[in-house]
Amino acid sequence: MLVLISCILFYNFCSSAGESKLISAHLICRHGSRYPYNAIPTDQNNNNYIAENAEKLSINGMREAYNQGNFFREYYSKKINITPETIFVKSSFKERVLKSTQVLVAGIFQPKEAERINKDIPWMPLPIDILSIEHDYYIYGVSDKVCPALYNTVADIYDSKQFRLLIEKEKKDVEHICDLAGYNGTSTNNKQFIKCVYSIADYIYASVSEGIQMPSWLTKVNQDVIINSRHKLNMEFFMNSNLTFLCKGGGPFLNLIVNLLKKATTTDQQSLYVYGVHGSTLSGFYGNLKIPAGRPPFGECAIIELQKENDEYFLKFFTKSYDSHAFKNLEIPGCIKSCTFEKFKNATHNLVNSNPSKSCAAETYRSDESQVRHMLMQFTGLSEYDEIDIT
Numbered sequence: 171m172l173v174l175i176s177c178i179l180f181y182n183f184c185s186s187a188g189e190s191k192l193i194s195a196h197l198i199c200r201h202g203s204r205y206p207y208n209a210i211p212t213d214q215n216n217n218n219y220i221a222e223n224a225e226k227l228s229i230n231g232m233r234e235a236y237n238q239g240n241f242f243r244e245y246y247s248k249k250i251n252i253t254p255e256t257i258f259v260k261s262s263f264k265e266r267v268l269k270s271t272q273v274l275v276a277g278i279f280q281p282k283e284a285e286r287i288n289k290d291i292p293w294m295p296l297p298i299d300i301l302s303i304e305h306d307y308y309i310y311g312v313s314d315k316v317c318p319a320l321y322n323t324v325a326d327i328y329d330s331k332q333f334r335l336l337i338e339k340e341k342k343d344v345e346h347i348c349d350l351a352g353y354n355g356t357s358t359n360n361k362q363f364i365k366c367v368y369s370i371a372d373y374i375y376a377s378v379s380e381g382i383q384m385p386s387w388l389t390k391v392n393q394d395v396i397i398n399s400r401h402k403l404n405m406e407f408f409m410n411s412n413l414t415f416l417c418k419g420g421g422p423f424l425n426l427i428v429n430l431l432k433k434a435t436t437t438d439q440q441s442l443y444v445y446g447v448h449g450s451t452l453s454g455f456y457g458n459l460k461i462p463a464g465r466p467p468f469g470e471c472a473i474i475e476l477q478k479e480n481d482e483y484f485l486k487f488f489t490k491s492y493d494s495h496a497f498k499n500l501e502i503p504g505c506i507k508s509c510t511f512e513k514f515k516n517a518t519h520n521l522v523n524s525n526p527s528k529s530c531a532a533e534t535y536r537s538d539e540s541q542v543r544h545m546l547m548q549f550t551g552l553s554e555y556d557e558i559d560i561t
Contacts, residue, residue, distance in 0.1 A: 190479040194430070200466050202233070236276060318530065
């Protein structure tokens, strides 16, 4: 009886003890499905179609983003009052990412009828912070033209014995596929080999998403060989701590996230942050946190939640693909169980790049084999400032 009276007198304490409150959530989402960057030279059936739509966001990609947004609205509206004042959006200036982000946000936030431009359409415009080509260290990345340190880190990886041995090993499995695709000379030309692997892999990813019929020689076995080879090459880059400290999605982006989380712990203001990003942004994010995730699929989101429980702040990490109906736990090395904000800060202290401009400009360029390294930056997604098809 005494316990019951105590709980009545102190109802708020009894009902809230041990419960967590969501303070903020950060949704880092790759754009939806797109068309391939390039057609395969010997694929005469699809060359014109792909050339007309190269790298554009597809209708399927828009639907994926919208459905993802609907899921987030249904999930987070129970935890946060989603309004134009509590949702903050950043996006790459690239058209496919910006469009995908707009559709994603249209799914996340649907205004009341009185706030709509058209009462039959549950939509109203929300501001999107479109990061500029000159200053986007976070999502789109920095150009090799303004970041010698990143360019030289790519050079170090390319020049390493480990990377050269990897290329020679992969050539044995991939060379005949490159010949069928029309990328000749891969046995003696590393540049041609790398171009072959990345081009065919991109073609496979996008064609599967869009239902494009692939050439008969590109069997499931050959697809798996190419995808596996690209994965191995990419891991050499995105699990390199010197590179991820500098690249998009890596050190600079983590600094942005940590600062926003820190601010939230001082205000307890509930908020939802949405970032429209590239696949290589997510690769940099995962790699910087030492998560060997490889290439994230179209529409995948990484999620960081800041929760408060008994006056202490905890972080939870998830991923979600566009076609799943649940979150998947994401384990952060050094902060797996009971990951408090302070523990996360300590675990990632050396991974945060608080001054990307200074760290980028710390070196001068190396000129040897510059064309190959420039190509590597493009094909890994580290730099997309020029056409992807270097000849």
